[in-house]
Amino acid sequence: MSDPVDITTLKIALVHEWLTPAATGGSELVVREILSHVEADLFALVDFESSNPESYLYGRPIGTSFIQNLPRSQAGVQKYLPLLPLAIEQFDLGEYDLILSSSHAVAKGVLTRPQQLHICYCHTPMRYIWDLTFDYLRESRLGRGLPGWVTRLLLHQLRQWDVLSANRVDYFIANSEYTARRIWRCYRRRAEVIYPPVAVERFPFEAKKQEFYLTVSRLVSYKKIDLIVRAFNQLGYPLVVIGSGPQASRLQALAQSNIKFLGSQPNSVVEEYMSQAKAFVYAACEDFGIAPVEAQACGTPVIAYGAGGALETVRDIRQWGKTGTGVLFKPQTETALMEAVKTFEELRSRFQPEAVRSHSVRFAPTIFEQRYLSYLERCCRDFQRGIPTESQVF
Incomplete structure (x- = not known):
């Protein structure tokens, strides 16, 4: 040797x-x-x-x-x-x-x-x-x-x-x-x-969640925030959007009153919202995608489009059971996302925040x-x- x-x-x-x-x-x-x-x-x-x-x-x-x-x-x-x-x-x-x-x-x-x-x-x-x-x-x-x-x-x-x-x-x-x-x-x-x-140690673990969904992203077309907004317009669930970008004004005009835009926020605010959200929503096809891993570091499950890096970072609870960390959806449509959110609501009690956090440490x-x-x-x-x-x- x-x-x-x-x-x-x-x-x-x-x-x-x-x-x-x-x-x-x-x-x-x-x-x-x-x-x-x-x-x-x-x-x-x-x-x-x-x-x-x-x-x-x-x-x-x-x-x-x-x-x-x-x-x-x-x-x-x-x-x-x-x-x-x-x-x-x-x-x-x-x-x-x-x-x-x-x-x-x-x-x-x-x-x-x-x-x-x-x-x-x-x-x-x-x-x-x-x-x-x-x-x-x-x-x-x-x-x-x-x-x-x-x-x-x-x-x-x-x-x-x-x-x-x-x-x-x-x-x-x-x-x-x-x-x-x-x-x-x-x-x-x-x-x-x-x-x-992924600086998982930076994100605070929180087992008890509040009643809102979260997405954090640059507001550009390929991130598919418009898809998330349209889906939540129909679902009526509270959604918080953190981020800025060229599509900000168009997305705000599209959104109904259950969706709140906070613009760009410092890390401390992002970490607080990630730890408190009931689930993190992610509709883009990314090569890796750091934000879903950061959310999981907080013990927060992820609802993600089932393509790209999300297939490697998010474990669908329907397949992984007690070690599941989220729900994946396909195709990349608002209907599929809405079904995934409804599935999450049905299976929400099965998620174990400690297992979600543990999975993030792999990164x-x-x-x-x-x-x-x-x-x-x-x-x-x-x-x-x-x-x-x-x-x-x-």
Whole structure:
């Protein structure tokens, strides 16, 4: 058996897409967790966090691309989508032994040399050029007429680059089995599944629940909050919606008096509502989905659309019995959601909050740390021994 590799002796670079105050999703949590266990230099297309006194990255040197200096880049780099592949390829990482990328768009496309090992934690292949292409075209003003054909050409070229750049990765890590299947479908590459870290210890456990349902989400179309609102309009049960986004005004106009919108709220308020809600409602198809796990950490059951990461994080009580943590529904319609809520009401007394909480611990940061570091060491050992990497097998 070979000696373990000491990754602390390696010079490591970590590449992520963008670091801004508004970017606080699962991918950023993974970056933070990696940096807490691995000594690495950080690179991103744009960085507005190292100058933010409230950020854990405050004062940290971070390499950035030319996108940093373009107008309104802090508001989001998606407007510069055609330039992102070019920008990520400008990072000169030749001095590093190990390249780690945290990628949901282009970070995996950095250029490396033969003696360098590149391991990518893939949160998702770019949804707007793969799964959500036609949704994006339908909803965007750039999806119609002559601009629509230009947009289609751009997306076609991005798909070509995306597949090409996947060949620059030696080993892929996926944040769920669902994402691993998408990586195979898009790139024909296998991926190790390591669930992202969820700060379950941050969420207070509460066995006694109050009489309202809850959803916490960005108010954007693919989160399907409109589906939840329409269903609860008909059900009449109290629903609390926490979050902000471009669909906020439309959703509020759609909602009846039993639905209350609180807008964006600090963590302490979100944690309080999650711990007190009778159930958390989730209608999106996500690659993993951190919010349902956070709800379960409070002992709160989840009513979720039965697709994507929810199939791996929520245990339907009709199948799991005493260890069940929620109710799954299909298809992704308000009728199916309404039936799931009625099922939850019928089976509510069977849920054991302690079992719901216990299930969430499977996704704790300590589990991520152990699996991620172990996988890095294994990949580095195989690379040093000259064993073909996963990218060389096919």
